[in-house]
Amino acid sequence: MTTNLSRRRFLATGALTAAGTVLPAAADAKTTKKKTTKRRVKRADVVVVGGGLAGLTAARELVKAGRSVVVLEARDRVGGRTLNHDLGGGKIVEVGGQFVGPTQDRILNLADEVGVARFPTYATGENVYVADGRATRYSGDIPPDPQALADLALLVTRLDSMAAQVPVDAPWTAPSAAEWDRQTAESWIRANSVNAERTLGLVNLFFDSAYGGKASDVSFLYVLAQIAGFGDAQNPGTLERGIGTKGGAQDSRLVGGSQLISINAAKALGRRVVLNAPVRRIEQHGSSVTVVSDRGSWKAKRVIVATPPQLAAEIEWAPLLPVQHDALRRRMPLGTLMKCHAIYDEPFWRKDGLSGMALKIDGVAPEMFDNSPPDGSPGILMGFHGGHEWRLYAGRPEERRKAVLACFADAFGPKALEPRDYFEQDWTTERWSRGGPVSQLSPGTVTEFLPVLTQPFGTVHWAGTETAGYWNGYMDGAVSSGERAAKEILGEL
Amino acid sequence: MTTNLSRRRFLATGALTAAGTVLPAAADAKTTKKKTTKRRVKRADVVVVGGGLAGLTAARELVKAGRSVVVLEARDRVGGRTLNHDLGGGKIVEVGGQFVGPTQDRILNLADEVGVARFPTYATGENVYVADGRATRYSGDIPPDPQALADLALLVTRLDSMAAQVPVDAPWTAPSAAEWDRQTAESWIRANSVNAERTLGLVNLFFDSAYGGKASDVSFLYVLAQIAGFGDAQNPGTLERGIGTKGGAQDSRLVGGSQLISINAAKALGRRVVLNAPVRRIEQHGSSVTVVSDRGSWKAKRVIVATPPQLAAEIEWAPLLPVQHDALRRRMPLGTLMKCHAIYDEPFWRKDGLSGMALKIDGVAPEMFDNSPPDGSPGILMGFHGGHEWRLYAGRPEERRKAVLACFADAFGPKALEPRDYFEQDWTTERWSRGGPVSQLSPGTVTEFLPVLTQPFGTVHWAGTETAGYWNGYMDGAVSSGERAAKEILGEL
Numbered sequence: 001m002t003t004n005l006s007r008r009r010f011l012a013t014g015a016l017t018a019a020g021t022v023l024p025a026a027a028d029a030k031t032t033k034k035k036t037t038k039r040r041v042k043r044a045d046v047v048v049v050g051g052g053l054a055g056l057t058a059a060r061e062l063v064k065a066g067r068s069v070v071v072l073e074a075r076d077r078v079g080g081r082t083l084n085h086d087l088g089g090g091k092i093v094e095v096g097g098q099f100v101g102p103t104q105d106r107i108l109n110l111a112d113e114v115g116v117a118r119f120p121t122y123a124t125g126e127n128v129y130v131a132d133g134r135a136t137r138y139s140g141d142i143p144p145d146p147q148a149l150a151d152l153a154l155l156v157t158r159l160d161s162m163a164a165q166v167p168v169d170a171p172w173t174a175p176s177a178a179e180w181d182r183q184t185a186e187s188w189i190r191a192n193s194v195n196a197e198r199t200l201g202l203v204n205l206f207f208d209s210a211y212g213g214k215a216s217d218v219s220f221l222y223v224l225a226q227i228a229g230f231g232d233a234q235n236p237g238t239l240e241r242g243i244g245t246k247g248g249a250q251d252s253r254l255v256g257g258s259q260l261i262s263i264n265a266a267k268a269l270g271r272r273v274v275l276n277a278p279v280r281r282i283e284q285h286g287s288s289v290t291v292v293s294d295r296g297s298w299k300a301k302r303v304i305v306a307t308p309p310q311l312a313a314e315i316e317w318a319p320l321l322p323v324q325h326d327a328l329r330r331r332m333p334l335g336t337l338m339k340c341h342a343i344y345d346e347p348f349w350r351k352d353g354l355s356g357m358a359l360k361i362d363g364v365a366p367e368m369f370d371n372s373p374p375d376g377s378p379g380i381l382m383g384f385h386g387g388h389e390w391r392l393y394a395g396r397p398e399e400r401r402k403a404v405l406a407c408f409a410d411a412f413g414p415k416a417l418e419p420r421d422y423f424e425q426d427w428t429t430e431r432w433s434r435g436g437p438v439s440q441l442s443p444g445t446v447t448e449f450l451p452v453l454t455q456p457f458g459t460v461h462w463a464g465t466e467t468a469g470y471w472n473g474y475m476d477g478a479v480s481s482g483e484r485a486a487k488e489i490l491g492e493l
Numbered sequence: 494m495t496t497n498l499s500r501r502r503f504l505a506t507g508a509l510t511a512a513g514t515v516l517p518a519a520a521d522a523k524t525t526k527k528k529t530t531k532r533r534v535k536r537a538d539v540v541v542v543g544g545g546l547a548g549l550t551a552a553r554e555l556v557k558a559g560r561s562v563v564v565l566e567a568r569d570r571v572g573g574r575t576l577n578h579d580l581g582g583g584k585i586v587e588v589g590g591q592f593v594g595p596t597q598d599r600i601l602n603l604a605d606e607v608g609v610a611r612f613p614t615y616a617t618g619e620n621v622y623v624a625d626g627r628a629t630r631y632s633g634d635i636p637p638d639p640q641a642l643a644d645l646a647l648l649v650t651r652l653d654s655m656a657a658q659v660p661v662d663a664p665w666t667a668p669s670a671a672e673w674d675r676q677t678a679e680s681w682i683r684a685n686s687v688n689a690e691r692t693l694g695l696v697n698l699f700f701d702s703a704y705g706g707k708a709s710d711v712s713f714l715y716v717l718a719q720i721a722g723f724g725d726a727q728n729p730g731t732l733e734r735g736i737g738t739k740g741g742a743q744d745s746r747l748v749g750g751s752q753l754i755s756i757n758a759a760k761a762l763g764r765r766v767v768l769n770a771p772v773r774r775i776e777q778h779g780s781s782v783t784v785v786s787d788r789g790s791w792k793a794k795r796v797i798v799a800t801p802p803q804l805a806a807e808i809e810w811a812p813l814l815p816v817q818h819d820a821l822r823r824r825m826p827l828g829t830l831m832k833c834h835a836i837y838d839e840p841f842w843r844k845d846g847l848s849g850m851a852l853k854i855d856g857v858a859p860e861m862f863d864n865s866p867p868d869g870s871p872g873i874l875m876g877f878h879g880g881h882e883w884r885l886y887a888g889r890p891e892e893r894r895k896a897v898l899a900c901f902a903d904a905f906g907p908k909a910l911e912p913r914d915y916f917e918q919d920w921t922t923e924r925w926s927r928g929g930p931v932s933q934l935s936p937g938t939v940t941e942f943l944p945v946l947t948q949p950f951g952t953v954h955w956a957g958t959e960t961a962g963y964w965n966g967y968m969d970g971a972v973s974s975g976e977r978a979a980k981e982i983l984g985e986l
Contacts, residue, residue: 182709184936187680216675217937310823314807323829323921324887330803330927333823336816391941394817428816434823442935443677444710448884 040296044070046489047291047300049279049315052080053475054463055306056265057110057482059272065490070300071269072293074278074307074432077259078266081436081465082475083425084257087343091373092257093380095339095425097437097475098371100258101251103232103241104476106483107261114264117255122370123245125353128411130360131201135411141244143202143359151199155189160238163227168237168469171225172447180221181447188220198361204387205359205366206243210473212335212386212427213440222441229470229477237470245357249474255374258475278432281316282460289459301493304485306463308334309439309453311432322457328449331442332466334435337386338426340365340404342419347372347379349412356381358411364389364403368411381408381416385424397424438473439466454484461485533789537563539982540784540793542772542808545573546968547956548799549758550603550975552765558983563793564762565786567771567800567925570752571759574929574958575968576918577750580836584866585750586873588832588918590930590968591864593751594744596725596734597969599976600754607757610748615863616738618846621904623853628904634737636695636852644692648682653731656720661730661962664718665940673714674940681713691854697880698852698859699736703966705828705879705920706933715934722963722970730963738850742967748867751968771925774809775953782952794986797978799956801827802932802946804925815950821942824935825959827928830879831919833858833897835912840865840872842905849874851904857882857896861904874901874909878917890917931966932959947977954978 046062048055051073059069077083083096100107100118111118129136129143138144142152166174174180180188185207186200193199204214210226211218230249231237241248254260266273277295282303284290291298305312313321313329320326347370349356356370365383372380383404385393393400401422408416427436441450454467463485468477539555541548544566552562570576576589593600593611604611622629622636631637635645659667667673673681678700679693686692697707703719704711723742724730734741747753759766770788775796784791798805806814806822813819840863842849849863858876865873876897878886886893894915901909920929934943947960956978961970 182677183680184676186936187676214937217935217941320922320924322888323919324884326927327826327829327921330826333820336820388941391817395815426816428820429813431813434819442710442937443679444707444935448710448881 041290042070042296042298044068044298044300045493046302046304047072047289047298048304048306049282049291050074050080050306050464051078051262051266051273051275052306052464053082053107053110053262053478054080054465054482054485055304056262056269056273057479058304058306058463058486059269060265061483061486062489063269063272065486067490067493069269069272070298071266071273072277072279072291072295072298073273073275076275078273078275079259079262080478081427081433082258082262084259085341085423085425087378091378093341093371093373093382094257094259095341095423096258096427098253098258099250100254100475101241101244101249102247103230103235104249104471104474105232106479107474107476110265110479111254111261114261114268116260116264118252119255119374121245121250121253122347122350122372122376123355123357125350125355127355128358130358130363130410137354141240141248145198145202147195147198148202151193151195152202155193155199155203156239158192159224159227163224163239164236166221166224166228168225168228170451171221171228172451174221174224177221177447180224181219181445182443183220184216184443185218185220185223186215189215201361205361208386208389209337209367209384209437210242211438211440212337212390212436214387217335217387217440217442219441219443219446221446225446226472229468229472232470250369279315281318283318284458284460287459301459302489303460304463304482304489305460306482306485308332308433308435308464309466310334310434312462322452324449324452325455325457328445328452331445331449332439334427334433335386335437335440336390336428337384337436338390338424340383340385340400340424341371341422342381342405342408342416343421344379344381344415344419347376348415349379350376352413354412356412360407360410363410364393364400364407368408378420381412383407400424456488461488534783535563535789535791537561537791537793538986539795539797540565540782540791541797541799542784543567543573543799543957544571544755544759544766544768545799545957546575546600546603546755546971547573547958547975547978548797549755549762549766550972551797551799551956551979552762553758554976554979555982556762556765558979560983560986562762562765563791564759564766565770565772565784565788565791566766566768569768571766571768572752572755573971574920574926575751575755577752578834578916578918580871584871586834586864586866586875587750587752588834588916589751589920591746591751592743593747593968594734594737594742595740596723596728597742597964597967598725599972600967600969603758603972604747604754607754607761609753609757611745612748612867614738614743614746615840615843615865615869616848616850618843618848620848621851623851623856623903630847634733634741638691638695640688640691641695644686644688645695648686648692648696649732651685652717652720656717656732657729659714659717659721661718661721663944664714664721665944667714667717670714670940673717674712674938675936676713677709677936678711678713678716679708682708694854698854701879701882702830702860702877702930703735704931704933705830705883705929707880710828710880710933710935712934712936712939714939718939719965722961722965725963743862772808774811776811777951777953780952794952795982796953797956797975797982798953799975799978801825801926801928801957802959803827804927805955815945817942817945818948818950821938821945824938824942825932827920827926828879828930828933829883829921830877830929831883831917833876833878833893833917834864834915835874835898835901835909836914837872837874837908837912840869841908842872843869845906847905849905853900853903856903857886857893857900861901871913874905876900893917949981954981
């Protein structure tokens with residue numbers, strides 16, 4: 001292959017080889033049509049860049065209001081950082097974002113609207129905490145570590161009370177914003193713990209899945225802003241709601257998988273969704289804007305960019321993205337996170353009175369869940385694998401598999417070592433995500449750069465979970481960001 | 494314009510509108526030739542991506558060793574983060590990297606080789622320190638701040654002694670690497686100062702020009718690694734050498750401007766340097782590699798990528814950049830830095846016994862220099878404008894101009910308010926740099942991500958000042974990185 005193909009062809013090929021569900025008719029029909037009208041610039045009121053939950057929600061709202069819309073999605077699938085993995089026999093498991101819970105009304109409403117039901121995360125029985133070579137059973141959300149318990153109890157109270165001082169939509173205006181943003185979360189925790197090493201070990205269990213990183217990677221203010229967002233206008237954010245299963249962020253799951261929300265939303269939008277259409281260039285001239293993709297160009301009145309923030313900075317902008325927008329987005333890398341799944345004939349841990357939820361301090365998959373389908377068959381263990389451990393095993397899949405299964409066995413016994421299947425999803429290898437679950441904001445970024453994040457740039461508006469106040473980094477934040485962006489535009493057009 | 498132009502045309506136009514010196518004959522000849530051989534894939538032993546000091550040095554070394562080389566430069570000029578501004582009458586001033594000093598043998602040798610002479614930075618007379626509304630004259634490199642003097646003296650000693658424990662080529666192996674990398678430089682300085690606010694104010698004067706940011710933006714380990722690099726194999730790095738003028742990093746300047754080194758090096762390379770050739774895609778197949786640019790494609794045995802690290806992650810890679818490389822480069826945004834110049838008929842401050850070097854705590858241009866040509870005519874004041882102050886004035890050029898001139902006046906008197914000319918260079922607006930002077934590494938990055946930085950990826954090797962040990966972020970580091978990359982390849986081919 002290679003040398004005589006045009007660049008255009010190269011790029012399309014790259015996109016087509018990406019993993020994921022193939023979307024139906026609408027987009028394929030578009031392909032045929034496109035070939036005959038290759039050079040014609042199409043028109044729409046609004047072009048939405050990115051067919052994840054944020055972009056699709058924005059498109060729904062605009063269509064409801066009677067506007068013409070096109071959604072340009074770079075991959076051969078919709079859903080962004082949600083992704084179903086087909087287990088056969090009509091069953092799936094989610095290798096991306098998957099949990100929903102109370103106060104996440106926007107994703108819950110959207111799921112209802114597109115006909116996706118939910119079921120409670122399996123939480124019957126005891127959880128397991130693995131530390132110092134011992135597995136201990138416990139109930140509730142905080143593991144019973146005698147070395148860290150005093151620190152943790154105080155920490156949770158203090159974090160909630162500080163988070164209450166952080167405005168979710170403008171964390172840089174918090175009274176102590178400068179003080180909290182100039183240090184890492186680790187620095188603050190160290191300075192405020194008696195047994196800092198152990199306490200940090202425990203805290204990092206949650207940072208692993210929440211950020212794909214460690215407490216040393218992120219601004220303390222950013223962490224407080226996220227805690228403030230674990231709620232809604234009526235219910236102030238609390239750490240407990242963020243890390244909890246029953247009544248918390250991991251309360252429920254979606255029948256048919258979280259990606260089904262996007263798939264159904266895209267079906268309803270029909271031909272308005274164009275796959276394999278990475279956007280390469282956005283060109284504004286006065287009150288109109290031209291969006292150039294691998295599947296053609298569209299001229300519109302407004303654009304919503306609903307991609308991960310850093311990828312937005314890689315589009316060719318004419319005129320250039322304002323320096324504040326560019327500098328901010330360049331400082332918003334996503335975390336390094338994988339989800340690792342082991343499939344068993346049955347969820348054997350349930351018979352042992354275990355919920356399948358486990359934490360292992362310094363574990364290869366430090367946070368584990370029972371991720372079986374609603375009927376409990378097959379049995380599925382899922383482990384988050386991120387941050388330091390991800391780096392340790394990067395490029396060594398065989399060793400990683402062994403280590404993850406050993407980690408499952410530490411929590412649930414030797415049966416965990418013999419799955420009938422095992423697979424992983426590494427979000428850093430996704431060309432159009434480049435990590436997960438959410439951007440990591442390092443010290444200095446919230447106060448110095450973040451304020452411009454949602455400020456429109458001429459005809460361009462911004463969506464994506466990173467732009468949300470409540471449930472920033474979650475599916476709910478993606479949906480609310482899409483609603484906000486659509487509302488901004490409807491207020492103008 | 495717009496709608497019917499191909500993407501290729503768009504991109505070429507974008508590159509052509511960038512500012513900078515137009516390069517001569519060789520490249521123009523290439524344009525004509527290219528048109529007739531548009532689709533033919535050209536061949537070279539090595540393709541170098543980026544025509545800054547790193548890339549040009551690598552190309553020189555490879556050509557000396559008899560290899561065929563092409564240098565693909567995205568802009569319409571060479572020199573990367575060095576750039577001459579034409580003052581007319583055969584005079585220039587540098588709006589990018591400009592200073593050289595002892596232990597920077599590699600850039601000094603290269604300057605000699607391409608016939609660029611140097612002259613001492615003007616340092617006759619006293620410096621000025623502006624704080625609390627008062628301008629105080631002083632000599633030496635450390636301003637005489639009674640509130641911070643005790644802290645600073647101890648700080649300098651301690652930083653040097655800690656830096657001595659950091660291996661320049663592998664800072665992540667320092668005995669205390671984890672401890673130093675999990676906090677911001679500000680956190681460490683606060684914990685180790687009596688009068689922390691004032692001490693930080695002073696420290697940030699230097700961070701402004703060194704990183705285009707603040708002590709809160711960067712990992713403390715990264716700062717120590719940079720200090721360790723202010724030297725060479727015989728002379729351990731010291732903070733004093735980094736911040737000093739006489740005998741330090743600001744010791745000397747280059748006759749004709751620092752960019753002249755690149756311009757002369759490119760002239761010697763002739764047609765091997767292709768301008769307006771942004772590289773869009775790098776495709777490896779076994780032992781060969783194809784590089785696709787806006788000026789055609791080249792097939793080669795090896796590639797050296799010598800761009801700012803984050804821009805390398807934006808190239809379309811096939812196969813994809815290994816996740817560790819991608820995740821690292823996404824965490825290496827450049828600082829936000831401008832240089833502001835005011836031109837006067839003569840350097841009036843010299844008559845007042847002033848060197849033109851000044852520091853103003855919390856100043857809009859906190860670090861100022863006499864940047865006049867060797868003969869002292871015209872008189873030029875230059876101020877660095879970065880970090881917090883840059884953000885404050887972003888998008889407000891008129892206010893910034895006034896504030897910068899007022900800052901000059903605070904140090905040198907009211908004559909500074911009436912320049913005959915004033916201009917700025919904002920490195921964040923440079924499409925192919927996206928900031929300056931160097932990547933800012935936030936906490937966690939050095940220990941968790943940096944180790945892969947110079948590891949080859951198949952046929953691809955890496956250069957650029959960020960990959961250097963000694964004088965990382967300086968012109969000298971760029972040159973040594975190009976030498977290293979060339980040497981790696983010559984050892985293989």
